[in-house]
Amino acid sequence: MTQKQKNIRLLATWIVLLVVTVSIYLLDSSQDRLTVSRDLFAMNDPSGINKVVLSSPKERNVLVFGGNQWQLNGRYTADPQRVTVLFAILKQNKVRRMVARNKEDEIDSLMQAAGVNVKFLQGENVLKQFDVVSSKDGSLTYFSQGKERYVVEIPGYRVNLGGIFSLDQNGWRNPLVFDVSWSNLQEVKVIYPQEEQNSFDIVYDNHYYAIQQLSRTDSVKLTDFLDDVSLLLVEDYLRSEELEGNVSGLPLATLLVNTLGDITHSVEFLRGGTNDDKIIGRIDSLDYALFDYESVRKLLRPKRYFMPEE
Numbered sequence: 325m326t327q328k329q330k331n332i333r334l335l336a337t338w339i340v341l342l343v344v345t346v347s348i349y350l351l352d353s354s355q356d357r358l359t360v361s362r363d364l365f366a367m368n369d370p371s372g373i374n375k376v377v378l379s380s381p382k383e384r385n386v387l388v389f390g391g392n393q394w395q396l397n398g399r400y401t402a403d404p405q406r407v408t409v410l411f412a413i414l415k416q417n418k419v420r421r422m423v424a425r426n427k428e429d430e431i432d433s434l435m436q437a438a439g440v441n442v443k444f445l446q447g448e449n450v451l452k453q454f455d456v457v458s459s460k461d462g463s464l465t466y467f468s469q470g471k472e473r474y475v476v477e478i479p480g481y482r483v484n485l486g487g488i489f490s491l492d493q494n495g496w497r498n499p500l501v502f503d504v505s506w507s508n509l510q511e512v513k514v515i516y517p518q519e520e521q522n523s524f525d526i527v528y529d530n531h532y533y534a535i536q537q538l539s540r541t542d543s544v545k546l547t548d549f550l551d552d553v554s555l556l557l558v559e560d561y562l563r564s565e566e567l568e569g570n571v572s573g574l575p576l577a578t579l580l581v582n583t584l585g586d587i588t589h590s591v592e593f594l595r596g597g598t599n600d601d602k603i604i605g606r607i608d609s610l611d612y613a614l615f616d617y618e619s620v621r622k623l624l625r626p627k628r629y630f631m632p633e634e
Contacts (some may be wrong), residue, residue: 362418365454365467365476367444370414375445378489381437385493401498409488414444414452416478417485423466423473431457431466431473440489458486494561501556501607502581502589511582512553514623517574522626526550535630542632549630552622553581556591558613562604567612571595571604577624593620 367373374389387402388395394402423431439457443450455468465485467476476485512526525536526546533550535541575592582588592606593615601617 358419358421360419360472360474364419364469364474365414365452366417367414367452370411370444370451372446373411373444373451374447376410377443377445378440378491379443380440380490383492385491385496387496396496397493400493400496401503402496403498406488406491406496413478413485413488417467417476418479419467420475420477423475428473434459434466435468435473438490440486442489456486456489458484458490462487494563497558497561499558501558501591502554504554504581504583506550508584509550509554509581510584511580512550513578513580513582514625515578515580516576516626517578519626522628524627524630535627537627538631540632541630545630549623549625552619553579556615556619556623558605558607559602559616560614562612562614564612567604571606571612575606576603579623593624 376387378385394407396402434457439455441455444452462484516522571594577593579591594604603615603617603620605615
């Protein structure tokens with residue numbers, strides 16, 4: 325066989341392979357061809373929504389707008405930042421493609437095990453409803469209505485959209501401990517049960533704040549301290565089974581905050597926790613939470629810290 329004949333045979337073989345490859349690609353891609361609007365799950369104007377219901381195999385969470393803030397399950401204030409993220413996803417999500425047929429059984433199993441049914445309502449009128457689940461590695465998010473499954477994204481962002489929908493009740497709670505401002509703060513007490521000489525009371529009187537136990541107070545340090553109180557955040561709310569170590573006995577310190585209307589909230593900082601940079605607290609004698617130690621350290625000041633330098 326001449327070299328020319330060999331080249332012709334190689335060329336013919338290459339053409340056959342190319343035709344087969346293209347045919348397989350077209351056949352496979354036809355299964356994923358998008359036949360619905362990319363905005364199938366999106367709402368351009370969600371301003372009328374005042375209720376969101378998220379139901380999973382594990383729990384059901386209900387967010388209701390109460391006029392000026394979102395409430396969670398009729399008991400807690402919802403995290404405003406996470407609610408904002410939820411509505412941003414609702415507005416901006418786009419369908420990328422249908423789920424490939426060879427992946428349908430896998431996604432169906434995921435939906436049954438961990439999927440979240442989401443309803444956006446105005447009153448009791450459902451404006452948008454779909455099911456959501458993330459892939460096992462979190463790289464893809466699947467939305468569905470009925471039996472059709474779609475890969476959904478926010479163009480330009482590589483994020484796990486399903487994560488926000490699968491938050492548990494503690495994940496939806498507002499991490500801000502105290503709803504206080506300079507206009508409603510009346511009194512702050514820091515109590516050290518085992519070192520009472522370090523305890524102190526901050527009271528509002530004659531248009532300024534002062535520490536009752538001191539004749540003079542460093543106003544800069546006191547102002548920074550009150551700012552830190554108003555910005556105290558929970559890192560994570562804890563379920564009883566998540567408590568680490570022994571959290572019984574006297575707390576390291578108790579922080580009491582009193583606002584207008586004689587409303588008092590408290591945080592007891594406990595000895596529990598195994599990480600040096602974390603500390604467990606009990607809010608209003610009911611809920612346990614994990615705090616960043618550096619944030620707490622700013623609040624656990626002894627009385628003498630606020631004395632002005634001579």
